[in-house]
Amino acid sequence: MPLGAGGLQYEGLSGSERESVKRPTIADIASRAGVSKVAVSYALNGQPGVSEATRARIVAIADEIGWRPNSAARALNGARANCVGLALCRPARVLGVEPFFMELISGIEGVLADRSYALLLQVVASHQQESEVYRHWWGESRIDGVFLVDLHYSDSRVAELERLGMPVVVIGHPSESGSLSAIWSDERVAVRETVGYLVALGHRRIARVAGMPELVHTTVRDQAFAQACEGVAEHVTMHTDYTGEEGARATRRLLSSADRPTAIVYDNDIMAVAGLSVAQEMRVEVPRDLSIVAWDDSPLAQVVRPPLTALTRDIPAYGAHAAQRLLALIAGESVPPYEDQAAILTPRGSTGPAHSAA
Amino acid sequence: MPLGAGGLQYEGLSGSERESVKRPTIADIASRAGVSKVAVSYALNGQPGVSEATRARIVAIADEIGWRPNSAARALNGARANCVGLALCRPARVLGVEPFFMELISGIEGVLADRSYALLLQVVASHQQESEVYRHWWGESRIDGVFLVDLHYSDSRVAELERLGMPVVVIGHPSESGSLSAIWSDERVAVRETVGYLVALGHRRIARVAGMPELVHTTVRDQAFAQACEGVAEHVTMHTDYTGEEGARATRRLLSSADRPTAIVYDNDIMAVAGLSVAQEMRVEVPRDLSIVAWDDSPLAQVVRPPLTALTRDIPAYGAHAAQRLLALIAGESVPPYEDQAAILTPRGSTGPAHSAA
DNA sequence: GCTATGGTGCTAAGCGGTTCACAATTCACC
DNA sequence: GGTGAATTGTGAACCGCTTAGCACCATAGC
Numbered sequence: 001m002p003l004g005a006g007g008l009q010y011e012g013l014s015g016s017e018r019e020s021v022k023r024p025t026i027a028d029i030a031s032r033a034g035v036s037k038v039a040v041s042y043a044l045n046g047q048p049g050v051s052e053a054t055r056a057r058i059v060a061i062a063d064e065i066g067w068r069p070n071s072a073a074r075a076l077n078g079a080r081a082n083c084v085g086l087a088l089c090r091p092a093r094v095l096g097v098e099p100f101f102m103e104l105i106s107g108i109e110g111v112l113a114d115r116s117y118a119l120l121l122q123v124v125a126s127h128q129q130e131s132e133v134y135r136h137w138w139g140e141s142r143i144d145g146v147f148l149v150d151l152h153y154s155d156s157r158v159a160e161l162e163r164l165g166m167p168v169v170v171i172g173h174p175s176e177s178g179s180l181s182a183i184w185s186d187e188r189v190a191v192r193e194t195v196g197y198l199v200a201l202g203h204r205r206i207a208r209v210a211g212m213p214e215l216v217h218t219t220v221r222d223q224a225f226a227q228a229c230e231g232v233a234e235h236v237t238m239h240t241d242y243t244g245e246e247g248a249r250a251t252r253r254l255l256s257s258a259d260r261p262t263a264i265v266y267d268n269d270i271m272a273v274a275g276l277s278v279a280q281e282m283r284v285e286v287p288r289d290l291s292i293v294a295w296d297d298s299p300l301a302q303v304v305r306p307p308l309t310a311l312t313r314d315i316p317a318y319g320a321h322a323a324q325r326l327l328a329l330i331a332g333e334s335v336p337p338y339e340d341q342a343a344i345l346t347p348r349g350s351t352g353p354a355h356s357a358a
Numbered sequence: 359m360p361l362g363a364g365g366l367q368y369e370g371l372s373g374s375e376r377e378s379v380k381r382p383t384i385a386d387i388a389s390r391a392g393v394s395k396v397a398v399s400y401a402l403n404g405q406p407g408v409s410e411a412t413r414a415r416i417v418a419i420a421d422e423i424g425w426r427p428n429s430a431a432r433a434l435n436g437a438r439a440n441c442v443g444l445a446l447c448r449p450a451r452v453l454g455v456e457p458f459f460m461e462l463i464s465g466i467e468g469v470l471a472d473r474s475y476a477l478l479l480q481v482v483a484s485h486q487q488e489s490e491v492y493r494h495w496w497g498e499s500r501i502d503g504v505f506l507v508d509l510h511y512s513d514s515r516v517a518e519l520e521r522l523g524m525p526v527v528v529i530g531h532p533s534e535s536g537s538l539s540a541i542w543s544d545e546r547v548a549v550r551e552t553v554g555y556l557v558a559l560g561h562r563r564i565a566r567v568a569g570m571p572e573l574v575h576t577t578v579r580d581q582a583f584a585q586a587c588e589g590v591a592e593h594v595t596m597h598t599d600y601t602g603e604e605g606a607r608a609t610r611r612l613l614s615s616a617d618r619p620t621a622i623v624y625d626n627d628i629m630a631v632a633g634l635s636v637a638q639e640m641r642v643e644v645p646r647d648l649s650i651v652a653w654d655d656s657p658l659a660q661v662v663r664p665p666l667t668a669l670t671r672d673i674p675a676y677g678a679h680a681a682q683r684l685l686a687l688i689a690g691e692s693v694p695p696y697e698d699q700a701a702i703l704t705p706r707g708s709t710g711p712a713h714s715a716a
Numbered sequence: 717g718c719t720a721t722g723g724t725g726c727t728a729a730g731c732g733g734t735t736c737a738c739a740a741t742t743c744a745c746c
Numbered sequence: 747g748g749t750g751a752a753t754t755g756t757g758a759a760c761c762g763c764t765t766a767g768c769a770c771c772a773t774a775g776c
Contacts, residue, residue: 068497072433073762076731092464097657099454106450106481121479123464139426244661274661281663299455303602303632305639316450431732434761
């Protein structure tokens with residue numbers, strides 16, 4: 001059978017019956033254009049080896065039949081998977097109500113989408129599971145790198161990821177990130193600004209309702225808080241699991257103590273809102289009798305009355321920076337630790353001058 | 359060179375120098391076990407064709423050297439990508455503050471993880487982009503199927519996905535899902551229960567602060583609401599973009615009208631919280647002068663004072679069901695539309711008997 | 717005329733795993 | 747002792763794409 005006839009028959013087959021089931025490949029393009037697969041590969045990847053005329057013809061055909069590179073086939077050639085991973089280890093209820101992660105993800109994806117990278121997401125129940133997920137993803141060549149969040153002290157995940165030799169960007173304080181490259185924002189500055197502001201308003205007894213003590217950034221804030229208050233105000237810190245319930249309980253404890261604080265700083269906004277409700281319930285007027293500051297400024301902080309003074313951060317930008325650095329790392333560039341902008345205090349109605357309550 | 363020497367040398371090489379760079383393959387296992395690649399493949403996939411003794415030996419070696427199947431190589435064999443996609447088309451700020459999606463994702467992943475499926479996530483800015491993302495993922499064989507959320511009327515995405523012939527589970531009302539299989543919960547029941555409850559409490563003027571009117575489920579609720587109120591209460595619906603700000607504005611408008619409602623039903627909890635704040639600001643006491651009901655019961659509803667009466671749904675379970683159906687669809691099973699549990703009214707402090715305010 | 721040069725396009729091999737068809741061995745049965 | 751079947755294993759081909767490495771044809775230079 002002459003070559004021409006074979007070619008025609010093949011084209012006829014791929015034309016309609018197969019189209020919906022089978023996706024076009026470079027072989028289809030090659031047979032249509034009357035060239036080899038290799039020429040098509042070069043043409044579509046902008047590599048030298050084909051004339052401009054041929055390249056144009058090939059590209060036109062590829063467009064016409066709606067060809068897209070098969071990611072698996074590409075990945076198989078030692079190429080990248082064009083995919084990065086993120087595993088989140090928090091219960092669903094907490095994750096849902098914490099705007100932080102969704103905003104972070106949005107920011108990350110803005111950057112990834114530009115370079116047609118995809119994001120693989122998994123919600124896990126424990127750090128051990130998280131390590132496993134990373135190991136699996138990496139072992140299966142599904143991803144080129146990962147983000148690591150919610151850093152702990154002597155975090156087993158750091159060692160594990162170092163062992164795997166996979167590109168990682170730690171979103172958290174570099175003191176605990178080992179050899180992994182980190183991106184963080186200086187919590188100390190934000191804490192100092194907040195405490196300074198409250199002290200300037202006359203507060204001398206300040207409480208902090210913090211997140212989980214095993215998280216590095218909680219401890220960093222703890223220390224910065226203690227240090228900033230040193231000599232200028234009495235201070236106390238209570239740890240919680242970030243849920244509204246625990247935030248409310250801590251607030252109740254604080255407000256019913258004999259020497260109750262005149263200001264409370266919360267580690268997230270759901271706890272701040274819960275605290276505000278408890279205060280109102282206990283007839284402690286905000287901001288007259290109690291000032292409230294929320295860490296992380298989500299829309300939530302602005303819809304309650306009074307609106308919450310909050311530590312504002314551009315979280316999507318934070319995520320975007322992290323993504324840029326992870327992609328750089330994957331590209332083989334060396335990436336020094338990067339300090340993002342610190343949170344900025346946005347005063348609103350929930351803070352005011354300290355009353356002579358004590 | 360004798361075979362044995364070659365084998366030894368190879369093992370030596372793969373032992374340390376290469377290990378961190380190059381992941382083990384079935385060829386490595388095969389050479390170690392002294393069998394062919396095929397035997398290894400059968401052994402590791404639990405397929406017949408190898409003796410139990412050999413299988414055990416192969417599995418042991420695989421475990422020992424930490425082998426994992428290369429997902430790209432598997433996907434290349436016409437096999438599945440073991441990955442499904444989800445694109446969300448909402449601004450970052452809204453997504454962050456809406457617990458719905460994170461809870462949905464958690465639920466989805468519980469099921470996916472069990473079958474070692476991964477979830478590809480992308481946040482997009484428009485429906486057109488969303489279709490493009492699906493087309494790309496599908497064209498690149500990155501995914502085996504997708505979830506479609508936030509259904510519109512005459513939604514272009516439905517047609518697009520039908521055209522692609524890709525497995526899809528629509529999370530939303532089947533009336534607009536075309537030939538795609540849908541999973542939804544009956545909003546009508548929930549609306550009727552809510553209105554019935556409010557009417558029983560004596561409310562005769564009920565308002566609804568709804569989400570975006572282009573969303574199918576908004577309209578379904580709109581109609582059900584109008585119908586339920588028919589003959590028993592005056593009713594009005596205001597549409598918003600789901601943000602707290604618009605929720606607040608709508609509430610302000612409602613409460614300042616001459617014949618203001620004695621009860622307001624909100625389409626999500628952030629708007630309900632915003633509405634509550636506006637009411638308190640306007641000295642409209644909740645629940646004495648105004649009853650408030652929130653759709654979707656997140657922790658947020660319980661931390662404000664009074665805690666919000668809410669329409670409770672097990673969203674993770676909803677996501678889990680959706681995931682099960684998508685996997686079934688991918689496996690080639692036919693999947694009829696599925697009606698999930700309707701939301702249940704959870705009465706809390708924000709609702710009470712209607713006062714003779716009018 | 718013959719060799720350098722370069723552009724263009726090909727063939728072949730291989731990424732890691734699966735699948736098919738067939739070969740070798742054992743065992744049972746008539 | 748020969749036939750048939752089951753068990754266990756193999757080589758080869760293939761999935762879609764990339765990457766050498768080489769072949770071909772022009773033009774240019776001697």
